[in-house]
Amino acid sequence: MVVITDTGFGADNWQGLAPVGPDDDSFTRLSNDELAAVVIRLDSDADMAPLVSRLAVIGKIVINFPASSDGRGFSLARQLRLYGYQGRLRASGALIPDQYRHARQCGFDEVAVNDGQARRQPLCHWTEQLPRLRPGYQARLFESQVLPPS
Amino acid sequence: MYQYDNFDRTYLQQRIDEFKAQVQRRIDGVLSEEEFKPLRLQNGLYLQLHAYMLRVAIPYGTLNSRQMRQLALVAERYDRGYGHFTTRQNLQFNWIKLDDVADILSLLAEVDMHAIQTSGNCIRNVTTDHFAGAAAGEAEDPRITAELLRQWSTGHPEYAFLPRKFKIAVSASDKDRAVTAFHDIGIQLMKSPAGGIGCRVLVGGGLGRTPRMGRELTSHLPEGDLFHYLDAVMSVYNRLGRRDNKYKARIKILIDELGIDKARELIDTEFHLRKDRLPGFNRALKAKIAADFSLPDFSSAHPHDLAHDMALSPSFAAFVRQNVCAHKDSRHAIVSVSLKQHGCPPGDATARQMRIIADLAADYSYDEIRISHQQNIILPHVPKSQLASLFARLATAGLATANIGLASDIIACPGLDYCALATARSIPVAQQLALRFQKRKNEQDIGPLQIKISGCINACGHHHVGHIGILGLDRAGVENYQITLGGDGSEQAGLGERTGPGFSAGHLLAAVDTIIDVYLESRTGREETFIACYRRIGMAPFRQALYSTPNADADRVAAKIAS
Numbered sequence: 001m002v003v004i005t006d007t008g009f010g011a012d013n014w015q016g017l018a019p020v021g022p023d024d025d026s027f028t029r030l031s032n033d034e035l036a037a038v039v040i041r042l043d044s045d046a047d048m049a050p051l052v053s054r055l056a057v058i059g060k061i062v063i064n065f066p067a068s069s070d071g072r073g074f075s076l077a078r079q080l081r082l083y084g085y086q087g088r089l090r091a092s093g094a095l096i097p098d099q100y101r102h103a104r105q106c107g108f109d110e111v112a113v114n115d116g117q118a119r120r121q122p123l124c125h126w127t128e129q130l131p132r133l134r135p136g137y138q139a140r141l142f143e144s145q146v147l148p149p150s
Numbered sequence: 151m152y153q154y155d156n157f158d159r160t161y162l163q164q165r166i167d168e169f170k171a172q173v174q175r176r177i178d179g180v181l182s183e184e185e186f187k188p189l190r191l192q193n194g195l196y197l198q199l200h201a202y203m204l205r206v207a208i209p210y211g212t213l214n215s216r217q218m219r220q221l222a223l224v225a226e227r228y229d230r231g232y233g234h235f236t237t238r239q240n241l242q243f244n245w246i247k248l249d250d251v252a253d254i255l256s257l258l259a260e261v262d263m264h265a266i267q268t269s270g271n272c273i274r275n276v277t278t279d280h281f282a283g284a285a286a287g288e289a290e291d292p293r294i295t296a297e298l299l300r301q302w303s304t305g306h307p308e309y310a311f312l313p314r315k316f317k318i319a320v321s322a323s324d325k326d327r328a329v330t331a332f333h334d335i336g337i338q339l340m341k342s343p344a345g346g347i348g349c350r351v352l353v354g355g356g357l358g359r360t361p362r363m364g365r366e367l368t369s370h371l372p373e374g375d376l377f378h379y380l381d382a383v384m385s386v387y388n389r390l391g392r393r394d395n396k397y398k399a400r401i402k403i404l405i406d407e408l409g410i411d412k413a414r415e416l417i418d419t420e421f422h423l424r425k426d427r428l429p430g431f432n433r434a435l436k437a438k439i440a441a442d443f444s445l446p447d448f449s450s451a452h453p454h455d456l457a458h459d460m461a462l463s464p465s466f467a468a469f470v471r472q473n474v475c476a477h478k479d480s481r482h483a484i485v486s487v488s489l490k491q492h493g494c495p496p497g498d499a500t501a502r503q504m505r506i507i508a509d510l511a512a513d514y515s516y517d518e519i520r521i522s523h524q525q526n527i528i529l530p531h532v533p534k535s536q537l538a539s540l541f542a543r544l545a546t547a548g549l550a551t552a553n554i555g556l557a558s559d560i561i562a563c564p565g566l567d568y569c570a571l572a573t574a575r576s577i578p579v580a581q582q583l584a585l586r587f588q589k590r591k592n593e594q595d596i597g598p599l600q601i602k603i604s605g606c607i608n609a610c611g612h613h614h615v616g617h618i619g620i621l622g623l624d625r626a627g628v629e630n631y632q633i634t635l636g637g638d639g640s641e642q643a644g645l646g647e648r649t650g651p652g653f654s655a656g657h658l659l660a661a662v663d664t665i666i667d668v669y670l671e672s673r674t675g676r677e678e679t680f681i682a683c684y685r686r687i688g689m690a691p692f693r694q695a696l697y698s699t700p701n702a703d704a705d706r707v708a709a710k711i712a713s
Contacts, residue, residue: 045389068185069271071311075388078308082423096185098172105307121180128171132164137301140157141377143429 002118003090004100005110006130009123012112014039014060014090022050032057044072048079055085062112065093074106081107097125101132151212151518152297152442154262161305162259165266169193170252188311192272194265195251199570202246205268206258210278210296210320211239211521213263215508218519220261222504228254233504235489235497237561237612238317239277239521240268244568266304271312273303273384278320279327280522283443284530286478289341291443292322295349295376298436299337302377309384313391314399316384317356324641329523331355331364331643332615334401335383337376347373353383353413354405357609361645362402365410367417374431375421382420386413446516446531451481454535465552466541468594472552474537483534485515487527487544488551488559492588495577496562497525506547514540523612524561526554556593557601557666558584561612565605565622574622574629576605579658586659596666599680602637615639617681618665619646620658631658635665635692636684647689649696661696668695 001012019041020027027050030038036059040051043064051058061080063073073091080089091103092112103111113121169189176186196203206221221241225233228250229243236242246254258264268275276299283291299318303309309316321328322339330336336352349371352364371379383401390408392398405413460467475484487507490496499507507527511519514536520528532540544550553559560583563569565576580603587593602616606623613619619634630652637646653661666680668691673683684692 069188069311070393071309072389072393074308074311075385079385079389079420082427096181098168098189099311102307102310125175125180132168136305136307137157137161138306140435141298141302141432143432 001112001114003110003112004123004126006104006133008127009118014062017060019062022046022048035059042073042076044070044076046076048076048083051080052083055080055083055087058085059087060090061085061087062090062092063108065091065095068094068096068099070094071102074102077103077107097121097129100126100129104133105136151214152209152293152439158262159259162262162264162266165193165264165305166252166255166259169255173248173252188270191270192267192310193255194268195246195248196269197570198244198568199566200568201244202248202251203568204243204246204251204254204265205236206233206241206243206263206265207268207275208239208241208263208521209300210276210282210293211280211523212282212293213519213521214517215512215519217261217263218504218508218511220257220263222501222508224254224257225504226501232498232500234495234564235499235521235525235527237523237525237563237610238268238275239280239523240275241521242564244564269315271314271316272310273306273312273316273318276300276303276318276320277328277333277523279323280520280524280528281327281475281484281530282322282520283445284477284482284484285323285325285327286476287324288322288478289339289347290322291440292320292328292339293443294436294440295322295337295339295373296320297439297443298377299380301435302380308381309388312384312388313393314396314401316387316401326639326641326643327522329612329615329639329643332357332361332612332639333364335380336364339373340370342370342372349373349376351379351383354400354402354410356400356402357612357614358400359397359607359609360400360402361609361614362406363643363645365405367410367414374433375425377431378424378428379417379421381424382417385420386416390416445479446518448479448481448531451479451533452535453481454533456534456537459538463538465545465550466538469541469544469550469552470537472556473554477531479531481534482531483537485529485532485537485540486522486554487529487549488553489526490553490559490584491548491551492553492558492584493581495567496560496580499527503547503549506543506549510540510543524559526559553593555598555600556587557596557599558587558593560584560601560603561616562603563605563610565603565611569605569610571608572605572622573607573624574605574631575655576603576611576620576622579603579620579622579631579655582659583662586663592666595676596670597676597679599666601662612639613637614645615643616646617684618662620662621652623652625652629655631655631661633661633665633696635689636681638681649689649693651697664695665692668692 017039019039039060194205234242278292278296319328319333320337332355338350342348351367355364515529560580562576562580566572600617602612603620604611604613615637621632632652634646
């Protein structure tokens, strides 16, 4: 597993942490301290409801992308941020470099792909995406933004 | 018209560079075909039956003469000298080589045009009323909201990989010329009693194999809330829309399954979350866009009575009656240029015709052109005093066909002549029908009649909302055409009802004749239109006439054998 951030490829420092789903029995039994340490794993069809009240204490969430054409995770990420989640947020699975921009702009901090994928789509293809992270059209639509000079 | 700024131009150039790099990575094998396909589609490039097809966006159907000339250049240099205007106010080039695409995109970018999000599972080119800004009785020019929607949806990071394509239409008039009830989202703008603009939002309309009329999500939303509201709709759809079956993946099916009340509840929760936590709508941006869409300077036009010009020339008089509509400024008129010359493929325009239209727009219409979803071209602001002169030039160019809204003003999808999905031909059917009306010289007598033809169940030809709808299917290798009656895409929206078993290509024309004969015999007078007559007398007389003839019996037997 390779983890991609704005600074490049890195090792997976969540390795060894068993992910917990919000529907797992163990989730409801976790104390706040335990929640801060574990990785919460969300599938793309996850229901956010059990999570919302505990988002403030959660530290790590990973959202799974089953296929590069499946954009559900983008909306899940955005929803988590809207509900106030401030911990680390990782997109994991079938993402391609062209989706790094989408992931980052929807609230993900990092993208994790398997080693095979990282070999097929090496770092240069991911760093190529970095200039595309600047705010797009959407930022112009809301008040806090100033109009770009024409 | 909207003026591109540096932001728009930089964005476009970056998208072209990005696409070039994506094509290269596909060639190098870095991207798999499965990974590449959505990227290719989001840049408007389809692989069709015979070649690549590039669908160029004409946002809300508005363009200027310079842009039209550039489309002509592309048609000439990279296609076979023509293009096809679509029911989504776009232009398709049907004979494109993959190697040429980057050059074409660069040519388009020179005139602020592109092919972004004209296909793929994303928010598509936004459509609106082709008379926007020119017709009386609008709450405001709907292109202002359409342009805001273009900006909001272009490259939106959250909605680039939706369950399925997503189409939005805007209208700002009591007369719905944008078919808003048959879009994934239809937005109807109105003046608020309290001042400002309000939005009525319909959701889950659509045609295709499961035709649905849009259902009302909200009757009145302040315009400042529109984008948080739309974000809420999109978020719910993106997460909950079905992905297991592409035929059930449109939002209309999600709305069917949730029910409109539950859908509204989910959307409202998301909406309030955004409204509470996120900054509000940027009114300064709207003001800038609204200024771009202010009307041209009409001060040089003067009042003109057309009666004299019409008395001098019967052909001009016929053109005015059929192709010219009232403008909100009494010194001007709205002119529709028919791309339905009898016997020609509906919506096709040659490079030469495009250049003529461009010249005429520059000379007669303050440099503005519109494409209508009926696949015709509009010159929206023509001084009445120059109408006769414009007509003469159109006539010289063979572009003065006076059939707007008549039986030969047919919408047809590309069908089996081009499309990889089609199950039957639609363009030849449209051609044959139009030639038949021309030969019999009965169009004027028949009066307003919308015939719409789709070459497969995906309904790109809008057959469900045709007064007479024709759907071409493949029955055991033989083309078979089903007919629906009574569809309507206007403010009196309704879905057509099937007459019964379909007809073979050989018997289809006779079936349409029969339908028209029933109308002509049943109408109370010329003032009762086909659709009004159908609503009064219902399906029974048509059905009776259609299925009591020997031809129909033969078709029925053939259909039975085939099924």
